[in-house]
Amino acid sequence: MMDALVIGAGPAGLMAAETMARAGLRVTVAEAKPSPARKFLMAGKSGLNLTKADPIETFLAAFGADTGPLEPMLRAFGPAETQGWAEGLNQELFTGSTGRVFPKKMKASPLLRSWLARLDGLGVTLHRRWRWDGWDGPEVRIETPNGLVQLNPVVTVLACGGASWARLGSNGAWAAHLPGQTSPFQPANMGFQIAWSDHMRPYMGRAIKGIALYAGDTVSRGEFVLTKHGIEGGGVYEVSRAIRDGAALSIDLMPDVTVDSVRERLTRPRGKISLGNHLRKSLKLTPEKQALLMEFARPLPDDIAPLIKALPIRHAGPMPMDQAISTAGGLRWDTLDDGLMLRDRPGTFAAGEMLDWEAPTGGYLITACLATGLWAGRHAARWTADHGIATAR
Template identity: 45%
Template structure:
């Protein structure tokens, strides 16, 4: 029986292993961590968002410039297939109000446990605490381990080593040096779905760190995102920020900064907001007046004050018209990108030009790649996991075809 090594025990690697073992291959999954799916479990801490229910053309557009490279893989393993897979493991799914798809248990752990049991029953072998460090002179895989290294001869290899976000969970991007030494073109790994740094005043940071801005709309050039954001001690993060993170990150790389605009009351018509702010303040403090007239939360009022002070203005001296304009276009200057270790995911990776249509690395025959280590990125919403599962499935099927050709 042919032997296949899968390196990386995340969703892409485990899906490749499942496809391979079902096709009759003898599969060993290697991982540097003591257990499988650690980042997958982290992704499910707030509710495991497996995929999204939107129509496939819109779904594919979320992958931006990488969409043409991922279309065939996702067509072959679409969201409906992922939902059916989850249900077969005893975890039926449901569609949330935002169109996102979740297992009914809303957690990653029951799904992962059921999956690992099925893989074990099918004969997949796991080798943990095995850090892949490259190949030896005879083309065998080399692993470093606490008790001593090992070399492994495999008929084919699937690399599914992830990006570089949350490195303590196993995906630290160290594989980039190994492949670069083989002449493989790799786009630098960069934070994606990440937060940004802002030079808050000491008063604002002390008072509002950890406070959410809810029901806001963010805009940057033509791009807009609705949702929430969280004030941190060093800046701002959260779902609405993540939705614009690629554009913001690239602008900061090009210009050293980016100005984000925050609409604090996006659902209130400008004229209506002016009318509310034109009511006499009476003896109220200005902060109380804003809270009541514009229905601003304390953190929203604080952000408004932060912007006014930064521009050298006084909120209380502004006209109702000026206040209304500022409330729905608060400028926030982003000075940098939060570290990749804190990002939800990463951009960059193996250039698709290095792969054939079967996701095999052309310069390394018999070596396939899948998941987040490829050069694509996507917003949160189920798109990250969907592409990881789909590329893992394609890599597994491609290995089976290649081995069948070699055996024939």
């Protein structure tokens, strides 16, 4: 027997499950993959960035146009609450120089193990390889290893994820069960494709540091990496939304030096040394930066100072969506009420990355997934109480 069914065992789904279990509901979680929270675990492989230790107003502003619908949820569960939640799962945390918060163990697996044990103690049942297959009237269809089952929970929370990293479970296939209710998926926090010339081959895999990236009004001082197919990394991800939406990308190779200073240094006599050595000695441009200058600015004009300060980067658009860290698009806000319940299906709620919002990198995505899961779980539990529905307990 069950009172509540959660579809998806990522951070949003597990948070919704815990919230409803603490409210006294008997909760079942259906996870399509053989193990839960696979994308969460993958995020932890490079250091689990849980949140950003910013004041709440600063934290909210990072979501840009998506702040409005998310604001009450993030005010209820923001950076401070995320840290308290992780510490409650016996994870010691530290805050880096940029304000990003990590477990001291850096990985996601210890936190997930502790969380699953707590959920088990609350009576939450987790079924693996249970794949949601839409509805049959009021009943939820689930494909299991033993065949199709149809369930009729009091409340359901959908936490199906976005549409990137399909092998980890987020493939966006759930949108077929909600026709006319979703915005098209788009890659978010992604790299960009570049057809490099042969002279760039020696520099593949190298990081470009000490630069500033510009895309419209968005600026990043982060670094990025040259890859076989283009550019990737935190600095690019920070400006990726603006580029995806049509802004041109340029790079300041010497952001702490004025254009006049660059020009003055370049006018110093170079004698018989090559241009590369002149750039290295006068500007301290690394070989990687010189290679980018040659790639995108040849034939070089007499005055290259403006190009060093604003080098236009030609690209062929975002990397494929399945390679993006996250996605934009998904279940539209106008299809949901203020409690994240589907307007056309009372008793069914939604949470997490499947909602139509977009977060920058830096801990914002995980925090917002937890916040929306908590919000959906609370309103689902409240809905059962407000409607006087008897639950299994």
